[in-house]
Amino acid sequence: MHDAGRLLSREEGNAIVEFIGWSAVLVVPVLYLVVTLAQIQATTFAVSSAADAASRVLEVDDSPSAMDKAQVATELSLSDQGLDADSEGSLTVTCAHGCARGQAAIVKVAVGVDLPGFASLGIGRDVVVVDTERAITLPGKEEP
Secondary structure: OHHHHHHHHHOOOHHHHHHHHHHHHHHHHHHHHHHHHHHHHHHHHHHHHHHHHHHHHHHHOOOOOHHHHHHHHHHHHHHHOOOOOOHHHHEEEEEOOOOOOOOEEEEEEEEEEOOOOOHHHOOOOOOEEEEEEEEEEOOOOOOO
16 A cells, blocks of 8 residues: 555646646647638638629720739739739639620639748648639620
8 A cells, every 4th residue: 555655646746737738739730720721711702802803893894904903903802811922823814705895704813822830931832722713794795
């Protein structure tokens, strides 16, 4: 019995250390996951806003500079959410039968999401690509 008492006295205070250790091991990855998911959600919102803004510009502007204005609108929408994506690489417009007046077009905005904390090291870039498409009709009457 004397050895059991000595063994118990050596075990005092270890429970709190184990609790703190296991808490750190479990909480840090969960917190990192929450931050990563929040960044993906913010990018999703930004991409959706950018696609809406670009499609609005292209639906009403039939000038030769409409694409430039759509790229500026895309860049502004992305920068509002803290993203520094290249608007020229993020915005694409495709048309089934040529991008003429009155034709249907698809406006697509795609942006990659980096892993938080690792992008500055050059790893974990564009792990998830978030994209959104909008269908529009280009302004003006269809030419015969």
